[in-house]
Amino acid sequence: MASLQPRAEGLVEQARALLAQLERFANVAEFHPSVLRPTFTIAANDLQRDLLLPLLLEQLRADSQGVCMRVIASDVPNLKVLREQRCDLVISPRPPEGGEILQQRLFDDTYRIFFDRSRRRPPNTIEDYLRGEHVTVLYEGQTRLEVDKVLLESGYERTVVAFVPAFSGIASFIQGTDRLATAPCLLQRGLLRGLDSVPLPICIPPMPMSM
Numbered sequence: 001m002a003s004l005q006p007r008a009e010g011l012v013e014q015a016r017a018l019l020a021q022l023e024r025f026a027n028v029a030e031f032h033p034s035v036l037r038p039t040f041t042i043a044a045n046d047l048q049r050d051l052l053l054p055l056l057l058e059q060l061r062a063d064s065q066g067v068c069m070r071v072i073a074s075d076v077p078n079l080k081v082l083r084e085q086r087c088d089l090v091i092s093p094r095p096p097e098g099g100e101i102l103q104q105r106l107f108d109d110t111y112r113i114f115f116d117r118s119r120r121r122p123p124n125t126i127e128d129y130l131r132g133e134h135v136t137v138l139y140e141g142q143t144r145l146e147v148d149k150v151l152l153e154s155g156y157e158r159t160v161v162a163f164v165p166a167f168s169g170i171a172s173f174i175q176g177t178d179r180l181a182t183a184p185c186l187l188q189r190g191l192l193r194g195l196d197s198v199p200l201p202i203c204i205p206p207m208p209m210s211m
Contacts, residue, residue, distance in 0.1 A: 038066055041087040043074035046168045048091045048209070050190045073166075075140045091211045093146060108206040109184045111147050112197040114170070120178035122198045129201055130158060132180040135173040138163035147182050150204055167191050 040060070044053060049071050060067045074092050091106070113123055123129040137145050151158065162173050168191050170181045175194065184207050188197050 039068045039070050041070045041072060041089075043072050043087040043090040043092070045074050045092065046166045046191060047184055047187060048074075051186055052091065075143075089211055091209065093207050093209055103210050106209045106211055108208050109186050110206050111182055111200055111204050112185045112188065113200060114174060114181045114183055114187070114192050114195040114197045115179070116175050116177060117196040119176065122196070123180060124198060124201060126156075126201045129180065130156060132159070132178065133161045134158045135162045135164065135170055135179055135181045136160055137165070137167060137170070137183075139165065145182075146207060147204055151182075154202070156202070171195060 042053060053071055057069045072087060074090055123132055136148055164170060167183060167187055170183060171192055171194060173179060174181055
């Protein structure tokens with residue numbers, strides 16, 4: 001697939017796996033992308049949108065030129081968007097729960113600390129990490145990232161100086177400063193590729209991605 005950007009080539013197999021999951025998920029013997037309605041709506045946030053969905057669209061349109069993908073922001077998804085048929089599929093670390101909703105785990109991702117190496121040293125110890133000023137994501141409804149919840153529950157107090165509504169807002173608050181952001185590793189291939197990153201100096205559960 002020569003048209004794919006080099007930074008995304010490592011995700012081709014995940015896109016193919018996602019398409020295969022869609023086929024199994026449809027629960028019909030003769031499923032094929034060509035049976036999708038002309039506009040296929042997916043609720044996803046910027047991480048999933050930028051790293052998975054362009055590749056998924058390539059796969060879908062290879063089988064059906066009539067398919068058009070519409071992407072809407074998922075924020076913290078709930079059952080209402082599916083029940084009201086506002087979207088066909090939700091891809092999220094926090095999939096909505098309900099007896100009538102089918103779910104499938106796609107993959108897990110780890111968290112890393114992103115920073116500007118021209119302005120500071122890597123925060124390799126928990127003391128360095130906690131001393132820093134932090135930028136993080138706060139979704140609609142005051143919902144924090146799961147990693148932020150785990151850190152608070154584990155007793156780690158950080159100085160958060162900025163909350164942004166999506167991962168796409170992080171880089172501009174980190175570049176040219178000594179601030180830190182804790183975010184999924186996959187972002188280093190996309191939205192945060194201009195920043196350096198190191199592993200967290202503490203053990204944090206991985207971030208699951210489901211649909």
